[in-house]
Amino acid sequence: MGQFAQQLIVGLSVGATYALIALGYTMVYGVLRLINFAHGDVYMVGAVVGFYLARFAVGAGWGVAASLLLIFGGAIVVCVVLGFLIEFLAYRPLRNRPRIVVLITAIGVSLLLENTAQLQWVFGAQPQKYPTAIQLALNARIGSAASGIVVTRLDVLSLGLSLALMGALSWIVLRTRTGLALRAVSYRFDTAMLMGINTNRIISFTFMFGSGLAAVAGCMDGIRYNADPLMGIQYGLKAFIAAVLGGIGSIPGALLGALLIGITETMVKAYVSSSWADAVAFLVLVLILLIKPSGLFGRHEPEKV
C-alpha cells in the first residue's frame, strides 16, 4: 500500500507537468484546429534556457529562491517571445491554407528547433544536468518520514504551480474580455472575425500563454531529469496524448488527461516494466482514437460538406 501511495504521488507530480504542456496543445487546437508539433520543442527551449540561467545564478552565488525566480522568469520570457515568433513567422502566412499544410510546417518548426538546439555552439547533443545545488534543494523531502512515503519539494511545486496556473488560465478564459474573445474564436473563427474580434491578436495571445506554461514545465522537468535537446519529442508527444485523452480543446480535460497519463505511466513503470512504459501512452492514444476520438470532455464535431 505504501508503495502504491508513493507511486501515486510521483504519478501526480509527473502528470501535473504534462498538464502544463497539454494546455498549450489544447488551447492552440481550440482556436486553430492545428496540432502544434513545435509546442514540445518550446518546452525543450524552456528547459535549456532554465539550464543556462541556473548555471549563471549558482555561479554568481544566488540563493535557491532567487535562482528559481530567475530560472522560471527568464525561461517564461524567452518562450513567450519564441511562441509569438513561431506563430507570426511560420503559421500566420498560412492562415487560410489546408490544415495539412500547416501541420507539415509545424513539423518543420519542430525539427528546426530540435536540431538548432543540438548544435554544439547552442546546447549540444548530450543531455546536461542542472547544477546540483538547485537539484538538491528541490529534491529535499518534506513531510513525515514515518510512513515511508517520500514527498519532495519538487512534487509540491509541480502540483501547486500547475493548479495555480490552471486556475489563472480558467479565470482568464471565463472572466475576462480576452477570454470571451478566445472562446468566440474557438467556437467559430469566421463569425468571431465578423463580430469585430481581432483574431490574430487572440491567436498570438494563445501561443504566448501556451508557450509560457510550456516554459514552466520545461524548467520543472529540467530540474527533475535533465535538459535534453530531444526531450520535446518524447514528453511533448505524451502531453499531446494527454490533451487528446481529455478531449482536445477542453482545459479541464487536459488536466485530467495529463494526470491519468502520468499516473498510468508511473504505475506501469513500477509494476510492469520500465522499458515498455514509453509505449503505454501511445497505446492509450491509439485506444482513445479508436473508441472515442473526441476524448473524455471533447465535443463531437461532425464533418460538414
Place this chain on the structure above:
Amino acid sequence: MNAITEHATPARFIAIRPRVPAWIANLALAGLLVGLWPINRLLVDQIDPYFLLIATTIGVSVILATSLNLVIGISGQFSLGHAAFMAIGAYTTGIILRHYKIVEPAHGAFQLAAAGEFAGAILLGALFAAIAGLFIGIPTLRLRGDYLAIATLGFGEILFVAINNTENIGPFMVGGSSGLYGVPIYRDTRFFWVWGFAIVCIVCTWRIVYSSRGKAFLALREDEIAAAAMGVDTTWYKVAAFVIGAFFAGIAGGLASVISGNLDPGSYRFIKSVEIVVMVVLGGSGSITGVILAAALLTMLPEGLRFLKEATGPAFPADQLRMIIYSLTLILLMILRPTGLLGRRELFPMRRRFARTAAGGTA
C-alpha cells in the same frame, strides 16, 4: 480537403485506355529488368564503389518516397508511420537472411537459388509489412487528417518500443536496443535488386494512377465526402492505398538491411518517417516523377555536406545541419510553394495529348 489542393483535377488525370497493349508494356518492363543485370555487372566492375553505394541508396529512397506518394499524394491520407513498415520489412528480411543465407558460389544453379532466396526474403518482409498495414489501416483510416497522422505516428512508436525490447523471437535473434548485426551484405548484386524493385514500384504506381480505379484514389484525395457520394467505397480505397504503400515500404526496408548489414531500431522512428514525407512534399505531392527527383536530391544532400565537412574539419555538425536544411526546406516550401517542385505535373507528361481527346469526348 485532406490533400494539398492546388486546383480542381485537371483533364490529364482522366484515365484512358493506354495506347500500348498491356502485354507489350509488361514485356518491356521484363526486358528492362533483364537489361538491368548486365548494367549492374558493368557498374560494379567500372564505377567507384562509393558512388555505386550512393546510387543504390537513392534507389531505396525512391521506393520509399514513391510508395508514400501513393498514400499521401495520390490518395490524400497523411501518414507519419511509413518508417514503421520499413522497419518490419527490414527486420523480416534481415532475420531470415542472417539465418538461412545460402553461401553464394561463383556461378551456376546455386546462384539462381541464392537469388530466389533473396527475392523470397524481400517479398516475405513486404508481405508482413502489408499485413501490418492492413491491421493498422482498417481501424485508423476511419480518422481524418491530423488525427490519422498522430495515430500512425503512435503505431510507429509502439513498434519501436516493441523492437527495442525484443532480444529474440524463438530461435531468431532480433537484437533489442543494440540492433541486429551481421546481416549479409549483397555487395555485387544490391544495385540490381534495389533498382529492379524501384522500377517495379514506379511502374505499379504509374499503372494505378492511370487506371480507371486510380480515379477513385484521386477522388478520395480531392474530396472524401464527394467521393463517397459518387459511390466510391472510401474505406476500401484508403486501406488499399495504405496496404500497397506498406508493401513497397517493406521492400525498401529489406533492401536497406542488405545494403548496410546492420539494423538499428532507432533509425526507423518518427524522424525517418518525416524524412520520407519531406521527399514527397518537396517533389510535389502526387507527382510521380517529381517525388523521384526529390528523393534523389535529398539522398545526395548529406553526401554534399560531407565534402563541406572535409573542408571545415571534424567538428562540423553535418547531421544537424542536414536536418536544419530539411526543416527550413519544409517551412519555406509550405509558405512559398506548398505544391512542391513540380506540383502535380510530371517531368514527361506523355498522356496529355490523349487526355485532351478524352476531355473532348472522342475517346
